[in-house]
Structures are given as structure tokens and as C-alpha cells.
């Protein structure tokens with residue numbers, strides 16, 4: 001008998017996860033005393049949760065109080081703290097009623113997509129893009145519409161590109177800073193896109209997971225400031241260094257609050273209780289987190305100086321996040337083979353561009369610089385030697 005498999009069974013891999021596995025295997029096979037693998041493939045801060053978050057989690061675990069389900073939208077103390085963050089960070093008054101705490105940003109996407117779109121709906125996004133956007137939409141029966149973007153638009157969508165779409169899409173996903181390019185949309189461009197989407201009935205989903213990590217070239221702004229219909233996604237994984245705690249959030253427009261709540265009740269019940277307590281405490285750990293951010297800034301400066309000397313001369317505007325998107329078309333037309341050889345020859349793990357752009361990605365690769373600062377200092381020298389040899 002042949003059993004049927006569903007649309008979700010066709011989801012392509014998230015290639016970076018395969019690169020991580022290859023780098024782990026290579027590291028495990030290294031002879032004793034050999035120089036280690038420099039990990040530049042993964043978008044995970046090298047340091048864990050800030051101290052205040054750990055203390056809060058420890059106290060909660062030891063208090064004897066049951067850590068059970070919370071309300072589907074999360075603990076009110078966390079929702080209120082996130083709402084206050086909008087006031088503190090963007091000067092925007094936001095009601096805690098609009099905040100839905102989720103299982104990471106990853107858990108927010110299916111909730112947002114299912115509440116906002118139907119099967120068959122077309123959702124636009126810039127290419128290169130964070131692969132799960134397209135893979136989740138496809139698994140849900142929706143259709144990603146890829147807008148090829150390049151250096152000239154900072155790898156970001158423009159109003160002109162959107163206006164050319166016929167028919168108009170049902171939705172648009174933007175990310176600023178974005179993954180993989182690390183580029184940002186200036187506030188006036190995000191505002192124009194958000195207003196256009198609202199006017200045209202195109203649901204805007206703004207992934208703001210890298211907010212807090214921008215480097216002064218472009219000002220951070222939230223889509224919620226420009227549109228009452230935008231859905232904002234964010235997470236404690238990046239600035240707050242809490243990937244494994246699996247806490248993210250949605251800032252919802254009024255019309256999607258109840259639909260998302262019903263979906264969240266059914267799909268997740270709630271995000272992990274203890275992690276919610278830790279996340280609320282992390283929001284008061286500014287000093288420690290700013291010190292880590294200063295470390296990424298130093299790594300970024302080292303790489304922006306050293307990579308061009310090593311031969312990686314074409315790097316996208318490094319406005320934010322902790323990624324450098326390099327055009328390596330002068331070195332290879334097979335980024336996957338190139339990164340595999342780089343892992344073997346230079347002991348450096350990076351992610352091939354095909355993960356993020358299936359058509360043009362074979363001439364790009366992404367370096368992540370949120371790992372150990374010493375590794376970032378060492379990388380350009382190793383790369384130069386490898387490319388020369």
C-alpha cells in the first residue's frame with residue numbers, strides 16, 4: 001500500500017542546519033592540537049542568556065510554584081514589559097493587549113500566516129530571504145512571490161518593485177535588518193512601503209528580530225509606527241541572546257488579535273512558562289547586552305577591514321544583524337562547493353547563498369560574526385592563506 005504524504009513533507013531543508021552538522025563533524029574529527037573550526041555559519045549569539053534572565057529562571061524553578069501552561073498570549077508581566085519596550089525604544093505607545101508571546105519568531109510565523117492569508121494567497125518578499133518564510137508559506141499552501149533585489153536597493157524591496165506587481169500580492173514580508181544581507185530599510189522607505197500596503201490591502205508582515213543590532217548607518221524603525229494593519233514579529237533570540245529559550249512575540253493589528261489567539265490556543269497552548277519569566281527579566285539586562293553588542297561591533301569592524309584584503313571585496317552594506325553577505329562570483333559559481341572546500345581547507349564554516357536565494361545564491365555566501373571575537377580576528381588571515389594556496 002502506498003501512503004500519502006502531505007504538502008509539508010516536501011519542505012526543503014534549511015541548508016544552514018546541514019552546514020552546522022558538517023562543521024560539527026569536522027570539528028569532532030580534528031586531531032588533538034589542530035587549530036579549531038571557526039564557526040561563521042550560524043546566526044546564534046556566542047554567549048547565552050544574560051545573567052538577570054538566568055537568575056529569574058533559577059528563582060522560578062526553585063520557588064516550588066508550578067510552571068504550567070500560561071495564557072495562550074503569555075504572562076501579562078511579559079506582555080506589559082514588551083509593550084513598554086515599544087515606548088522606550090521607538091517612542092510608540094502600544095497596548096499589551098496587542099502582544100502575543102510565541103514560541104520564538106519561528107512559532108509566530110505560522111500563526112501570523114494562517115490568520116492573515118488563505119491557501120493560494122501570494123506573499124511577496126525580497127530575495128535573498130530567510131528561507132523559512134517561503135518554506136512555511138509553501139507548507140501552508142500559500143505562494144511565495146520572490147522579488148529579486150540587489151546591491152542597488154540594499155537587497156531590500158522598493159515601492160517601485162511592488163507597484164510593478166500585477167496582480168498585487170496578498171501579503172508582503174519585510175525584514176530590516178534582514179537575514180542574510182544584514183541590510184536595512186531607512187525609516188522613510190519602510191514608512192512608504194507600510195502605507196502603500198495598508199492602502200492597497202496588502203498585509204505587511206515585518207520581521208524585526210534583529211532590532212537592537214544595528215550599526216548606525218540606518219535608523220531602526222518599526223512598521224507598527226506606520227501602519228495599523230501591519231503584523232510585527234520579534235524574538236528574544238538575537239539581541240537578548242536567548243535562542244534556546246524559544247520566546248518570541250507578535251505585535252498584532254486589532255483585527256488579528258482574536259484569530260491569532262484562537263490559533264495559538266490550538267497549536268501551542270502557550271510558550272514555555274519558565275522561559276517567559278526569564279525573557280521578562282532579560283529586558284532589564286541592558287548593560288550586559290550592550291557590552292555583547294559592542295563585541296559584535298568590534299568583530300564587524302575587523303571583518304570589514306580584513307575580508308577585502310583576503311579577497312572578499314564585494315560585501316553588502318552591513319547595516320545591522322551580525323551577517324556579511326558576500327558576492328563571491330569572482331571566486332566561484334558554486335557557493336556550496338566553495339564553502340565545503342573552505343571548511344576543509346581553511347577550517348572556516350560559512351553558509352552558501354543558495355540557502356537564501358535559489359537562483360542567484362550560488363555566487364554568494366554569508367558570514368556570521370556573532371561567535372567568538374577571537375575567531376573573527378583570525379578568520380581573514382586564514383582565508384587569505386587558503387585563497388593564495
Ligand SMILES: Cc1ncc(COP(=O)(O)O)c(C=O)c1O
Pocket residue numbers: 043103104105106107130175178179207209234235236237243247248
Ligand atoms: C530573520 C529571522 N527571522 C526569524 C528567525 C527565527 O528566530 P527564532 O529563534 O526566534 O525562532 C531567525 C533565526 O535565525 C531569523 O534570522
